Amino acid sequence: GNSVTQMEGPVTLSEEAFLTINCTYTATGYPSLFWYVQYPGEGLQLLLKATKADDKGSNKGFEATYRKETTSFHLEKGSVQVSDSAVYFCALRSGGTSYGKLTFGQGTILTVHP
């Protein structure tokens, strides 16, 4: 079955530091890949997505590239801000008979200090 594995957390950084959150996946077929973000007290929000190999998703300074050869979709940001403090979830979604079900990783807590 489908599965997503995220790097162990939590991650604590100083403002303006470089961020990488690793994500690898196992899936049949050709899934779409997503990063969701959950700010304190709010619901999950889609941060970025990529639907095919070598696609790069980007939003709000965050980027992730769909690497089929390494089955990875690592999240990066060049300079984090305090407002980026949140929980980040990597997820995949495949077609076929799964009816578009999202499969999530366990989440990575990011805390950014001034």
Place this chain on the structure above:
Amino acid sequence: EAGVAQSPRYKIIEKRQSVAFWCNPISGHATLYWYQQILGQGPKLLIQFQNNGVVDDSQLPKDRFSAERLKGVDSTLKIQPAKLEDSAVYLCASSIGQNYNNEQFFGPGTRLTVL
């Protein structure tokens, strides 16, 4: 555009009691999802509706959990009787369709504590 609404936001009950959660999806969204998010884990799909029909309930513990979406709009998720391990955040999401390219929009969730 109004987002996905859920109520209540918080609920505390004792084990063996029953509880119900309500979700109102984004207007016009045919597909509705209920996820369970246990602390420290990612959300896990419990049930997916397409209009008022169930598409996937393979991970719903049917001996105690039930869900309905009678008119293809609002949905309720019920737990009866609750167990300690049901303590979690219950997330409702909706999408315009069930195609895997249709974005899912999430509500704020209901945090359930079972004592």
